[in-house]
Amino acid sequence: MAEIVVKDFLEAGVHFGHRASRWNPKMRPYIYARRNQIHIIDLKETLRGLLRAKKYLAKVVSQGSLVLFVGTKRQAADPVQAAATKCGMPYVNERWLGGTLTNFRTIRSRLKRLEELESLETTGTLVTYSKKRQSTLNRERKKIFTNLSGIRNMNRLPEALIIVDPRREGIAVKEARLLGVKIVALIDTDSDPDVVDLPIPGNDDSIRSIDLILTHVADAIIDGKAALPEQPQKESPGPAPVPSIS
Numbered sequence: 001m002a003e004i005v006v007k008d009f010l011e012a013g014v015h016f017g018h019r020a021s022r023w024n025p026k027m028r029p030y031i032y033a034r035r036n037q038i039h040i041i042d043l044k045e046t047l048r049g050l051l052r053a054k055k056y057l058a059k060v061v062s063q064g065s066l067v068l069f070v071g072t073k074r075q076a077a078d079p080v081q082a083a084a085t086k087c088g089m090p091y092v093n094e095r096w097l098g099g100t101l102t103n104f105r106t107i108r109s110r111l112k113r114l115e116e117l118e119s120l121e122t123t124g125t126l127v128t129y130s131k132k133r134q135s136t137l138n139r140e141r142k143k144i145f146t147n148l149s150g151i152r153n154m155n156r157l158p159e160a161l162i163i164v165d166p167r168r169e170g171i172a173v174k175e176a177r178l179l180g181v182k183i184v185a186l187i188d189t190d191s192d193p194d195v196v197d198l199p200i201p202g203n204d205d206s207i208r209s210i211d212l213i214l215t216h217v218a219d220a221i222i223d224g225k226a227a228l229p230e231q232p233q234k235e236s237p238g239p240a241p242v243p244s245i246s
Contacts (some may be wrong), residue, residue: 004050004216006043012208013040016074017034017189027189030201039189041201049200050213054220056198060159060182063226067184068154069214071164075207080164081150084213087221090154092172095147101175104157110144113150114145117141160184162217167191186213187245 009015017023017031017039032042057067069091071195077093084091092100100107117137120126126134160182166173167188173195174182185196188204203209 004047006047008212009043009046009202011109012203012212013206014046014202014209014212016203016206016209017041018205023189024192026193027187027191030193030199031189041189041203042177043226046200048203049198050216052215053198053200056182057160057162057184057217058220058224058227061221062227065159065226066090066154066156067160067162067221068092068098068151068158069162070169071210073165073168073205075205076164076210079207079211079214082151082211083218085226086215087218089221090158093150096169096172097147098171099175100151100172101157101179101181107148107151111148113147114141114144114152117144141223144203156219157181162214164210164214165191166196184217186210 015032015072020034020039023031023039030042030045031039033040046211060067064216067089069080069084069089071077071091071093072095080091080093112153117140120137121141126137129137147186157179157208158181161172161176161181161184163169163172163185165188166183166185167190173183175181177195182197183195185191185200186202186204186209187193187196187199188202191204193201202213202214
């Protein structure tokens with residue numbers, strides 16, 4: 001796995017939390033100090049959380065399971081797509097559609113519809129329709145593509161979600177918890193750590209901070225893939241236990 005350098009955390013501003021007035025008291029164990037009404041996150045806790053997350057994710061992926069990256073806020077969209085693409089995992093970075101996990105069959109049907117619409121364009125059939133009908137179908141295709149392109153190759157439910165800002169991604173968190181899908185999250189001082197299985201306390205509003213954490217996570221997934229045995233994997237591998245680092 002890539003080496004974790006605390007200096008990189010400092011330069012990326014990972015330690016900057018929200019204003020003290022916005023904090024969630026449950027984040028107290030992860031806060032080092034308060035300066036100028038801003039909470040400072042304890043980077044020892046960030047390091048601890050990141051190491052646990054990397055160990056867990058590498059094991060999950062080594063068993064052939066999927067992990068899904070989720071981050072729809074503006075600052076997270078590009079880092080989420082880059083990290084997920086780097087390690088070959090699905091992602092949601094535009095909008096979380098309700099039922100993405102709990103109604104997965106319907107989501108798959110929408111992706112099938114996307115394939116149909118793309119086929120109309122590639123085969124030239126689309127030009128045989130009226131201008132108005134072409135415009136309607138193009139809008140439908142673009143909408144589905146924008147929302148679901150990151151998960152179009154996700155043929156089964158993920159074992160874990162990697163979430164940037166669980167407070168914002170509340171619907172995704174609820175669906176994951178309902179289905180027993182583990183949640184790894186970059187979580188700031190205004191969020192509730194109790195809804196997360198493996199919290200990584202850190203700045204979830206800075207592009208550099210998000211990018212740094214997700215890069216380490218993606219590297220761990222790549223390492224996990226390298227450990228995959230050559231023989232075909234079972235369709236439903238057992239869940240990996242959540243590791244602890246003392």
